[in-house]
Amino acid sequence: MTPVTTFAGRTVALFGLGGSGLVTALALKAGGAHVVACDDNPAKMAEAAAKGIETADLRQADWSRFSSFILSPGVPLTHPEPHWSAKLAKAAGVEIIGDIELFCREWAKIAPNAPFVAITGTNGKSTTTALVSHILREAGRDVQMGGNIGTAILSLEPPSDRRIHVIECSSFQIDLAPSLAPSIGVLLNISPDHLDRHGTIENYAAIKERLVAKAEKAVIGVDDDISRASIGRLPGGKPEVVRVGLTDHDPGSVYAQGDVIVSRLGDAPVEVARLAGIGSLRGDHNAQNATAAVAVALLSGVDAETIQGAVRTFPGLPHRMEEVARRGETLFINDSKATNADSTEKALKSFDDILWILGGKSKEGGIKDLQPYFPKIRKAYLIGAASDEFAATLGDTVPYEMCGTLDRAVEQAARDAAARDDETVVLLSPACASYDQYPNFEIRGNHFRDLVKALPGINPTMGA
Numbered sequence: 384m385t386p387v388t389t390f391a392g393r394t395v396a397l398f399g400l401g402g403s404g405l406v407t408a409l410a411l412k413a414g415g416a417h418v419v420a421c422d423d424n425p426a427k428m429a430e431a432a433a434k435g436i437e438t439a440d441l442r443q444a445d446w447s448r449f450s451s452f453i454l455s456p457g458v459p460l461t462h463p464e465p466h467w468s469a470k471l472a473k474a475a476g477v478e479i480i481g482d483i484e485l486f487c488r489e490w491a492k493i494a495p496n497a498p499f500v501a502i503t504g505t506n507g508k509s510t511t512t513a514l515v516s517h518i519l520r521e522a523g524r525d526v527q528m529g530g531n532i533g534t535a536i537l538s539l540e541p542p543s544d545r546r547i548h549v550i551e552c553s554s555f556q557i558d559l560a561p562s563l564a565p566s567i568g569v570l571l572n573i574s575p576d577h578l579d580r581h582g583t584i585e586n587y588a589a590i591k592e593r594l595v596a597k598a599e600k601a602v603i604g605v606d607d608d609i610s611r612a613s614i615g616r617l618p619g620g621k622p623e624v625v626r627v628g629l630t631d632h633d634p635g636s637v638y639a640q641g642d643v644i645v646s647r648l649g650d651a652p653v654e655v656a657r658l659a660g661i662g663s664l665r666g667d668h669n670a671q672n673a674t675a676a677v678a679v680a681l682l683s684g685v686d687a688e689t690i691q692g693a694v695r696t697f698p699g700l701p702h703r704m705e706e707v708a709r710r711g712e713t714l715f716i717n718d719s720k721a722t723n724a725d726s727t728e729k730a731l732k733s734f735d736d737i738l739w740i741l742g743g744k745s746k747e748g749g750i751k752d753l754q755p756y757f758p759k760i761r762k763a764y765l766i767g768a769a770s771d772e773f774a775a776t777l778g779d780t781v782p783y784e785m786c787g788t789l790d791r792a793v794e795q796a797a798r799d800a801a802a803r804d805d806e807t808v809v810l811l812s813p814a815c816a817s818y819d820q821y822p823n824f825e826i827r828g829n830h831f832r833d834l835v836k837a838l839p840g841i842n843p844t845m846g847a
Contacts, residue, residue, distance in 0.1 A: 384410055385541040389488045391415030394448050396441055396477070398468040399455020400427035403535035407453055407482045408436045410537035414489075419444065421468065441468055446475035454479050456555035462582045481559030483552060486536045488562060494542035497566075500549045500679055501530075503557060503594045504571025504604065506726055507672045508532075511571060512551040513700050514664075514676040519547060521693035522685045531556060547683070554581060554590045567682055568598030568622070569675050573609040574725050578747075588613070598622045602678045605631045606671060625682065627674040629667060637678040639670035644677050644694075646687075655681070656691045662706050663699025666733035702828035704730055707835050709842045713800040715835045718812035719828030724752050727814040731756035734808045738762050738796045740789070743815030743827075745769035750776050750814050757781050761807070762799060764792035768819040788820070789827070793834040809835075 387410045397408050400422040408418045408431060420431050421441040428438045452472035459466050460479065472479050490499060502512045509532050516528040527539040530550035542548060550565075554577055557563060573588050581587040592613045595601035599622055605611040606628035614624055625648065626636040637646050642659040645652050655677050658664050664673055673694065680690050699705060702719040709715070716734070721727040723746050731737065731753060741750070742765045749772055763783040765773055770785055777783050786792040789811075796809045811831045813824075821827040835841060 384413060385486060385489055385537045385539060386413035387411045387416060387485045387489055387537065388414040389492050390451070390485070393417070393450040394419065395451045395453055396421070396444065396446070396449045396468075396472070397453040398422065398441060398466070399458050400424070400431050402455065402457065403482050403537070404455045405431055405434070405436075406535040406538045407485065409434060410482075410485070411453070412436065419449070441471065444471075446471060446477055449475070449477050452477045452479050453485070454481055454559060456481050456553060456559060459580060460555075460558055462580050479559065480561070481556055482535065482537050483530065483550070483556045483560040484562060486548075486550075487560060487564070490542045490548075491562070494544055497542040497544050498547040498683065499542070499565045500547065500567045500569065500683075501552050501563065501565035501594055501598070502550065502569040502571070502675075503552045503554070503591055504569070504610075505574045505576045505591075506729070507571050507668060507675075508551050508569075509720075510669065510700055510703055511569065511672045511675050512549055514672060514694075514697055515569075515679045516549045517697050518676060518680045518685060518690055518693040519549065519683060521696070522680070522683075522689050524683075552594055554587060557593050558590050560593075562597075563594060564597035564599075565594070566599045567602065567679055568595035568600070569602040569679060570595045570610055570613060571604045571672065571675055572607050573613075574607060576723065576725075584609075592616060595622065600625065600682055602627055602675050602682070604628045604671060604675065605636075625678045627678050628671050629674075637674045637681070639667075639674050642670075644670075644673055646677070646681055648678075648681060653687065655687045656694045658694070661695060661697065663697050664694070665704060666729050668729040668732075669704075702824055704733065705828070705832075707832050708838075710797070710838060710840050711801070712803070712805060713797075713807045713809060716808055716810045716812075717828045717831050717835075718810060719817070719824045719831060721812040721814060722746070722816050722824055724748060724750050724814045727812040728753060728756065730810060730812040731759060734810060735759050736761055736805065736807050738764070738800055738807060738809045740764045740766065740786075740792045740796060740809070740811045740831075741813050741815065742766040742769045742773055743813045743817050743821075744819045745772055745815050749773060753814065754780075762796075764796050766792050766813075766820070767815065769815050789830055790834060793831065793838075797835075797838050
């Protein structure tokens with residue numbers, strides 16, 4: 384844990400005790416702060432109270448007591464309208480911040496020269512965070528990885544000059560971290576997402592850009608117009624920028640050309656790594672992620688030989704084009720993390736002869752933008768609330784089956800795959816949120832993995 388000593392002797396309010404919230408309350412208490420915590424779930428309140436955290440209904444609190452208000456990133460700060468707790472804090476003139484901000488203040492106090500890598504982007508940030516961490520560990524560094532990737536930042540060991548923190552940041556977290564100024568900031572890409580929470584794409588992009596605006600060094604993806612344009616909006620003279628992706632091969636870039644990652648950070652192009660045959664980094668999107676990770680590693684002083692070895696042993700992340708198993712000529716891929724069409728596009732680009740399982744709670748636009756990839760799909764298996772909408776989009780172009788549940792879809796797709804005598808991919812890439820049938824994409828992906836493992840004849844040497 385990282386005790387938050389910068390708030391010692393202060394009284395702070397906190398709303399949201401799920402996920403990182405309870406860890407934050409305990410880190411504040413460990414650092415000497417007095418915390419008054421609240422949550423809409425009485426069970427969460429009881430859990431916090433059992434750990435010695437004062438709980439109260441903040442609607443009835445005297446806000447003049449509080450020096451700061453710590454808000455869970457899952458709670459609306461501005462859109463579609465501010466949460467009632469945020470309204471009370473603003474009315475009382477109390478700053479509203481999150482756990483990333485608490486870490487940043489502690490870092491600035493106890494180890495301002497400690498390396499701190501912060502990573503954001505609409506897509507690919509978890510894979511990039513994991514790959515950066517893997518490379519640095521293989522290089523012998525003491526790495527603490529957390530943030531939006533699933534481990535609360537304040538549950539990590541405290542900053543020190545011999546320890547590097549690699550932190551994934553969502554737009555919600557950045558919006559609550561005004562002093563975020565990492566030693567290396569990474570902005571991978573920006574495409575429309577979470578507009579219900581940020582109002583407009585312009586506001587969403589501006590929040591993402593804050594992560595690199597104060598960084599000492601910035602690694603910025605240049606394959607999409609919005610991220611590329613962000614370079615011109617950075618403050619003059621700071622930060623030093625490394626451009627990454629597939630399209631920019633000029634000096635000052637790290638780029639992927641085919642399966643080769645090339646650095647142009649020196650006087651001449653230098654091959655750093657090759658991605659051929661690495662299943663965990665399949666596809667152009669993962670090549671983009673790899674260029675960012677390699678750039679961070681190079682900026683951190685890791686040599687090319689170590690980077691190549693680490694890239695080859697990268698296991699990937701669950702639910703992100705995860706190779707679950709093989710049966711004969713059929714490969715089963717768990718891409719449950721693909722909760723929108725933009726994410727699913729990456730998977731459809733990466734495979735041919737696809738038996739596609741999709742559906743759930745649809746997002747704006749559905750799968751209309753995926754129509755260019757329909758010729759690669761041999762059959763679709765529709766599940767969840769979006770089934771009728773997606774069936775209408777598929778129309779007569781792609782054969783489909785209304786399966787309703789994932790159990791039925793896996794059964795039918797496996798049956799159809801077994802009837803083929805060529806290489807086939809059974810791909811769960813839902814292009815939807817999971818909330819109509821599952822609490823989250825992880826549980827959906829775990830269910831898919833279990834269903835595949837239960838099929839007769841599955842090769843147990845792969846995955847899961």
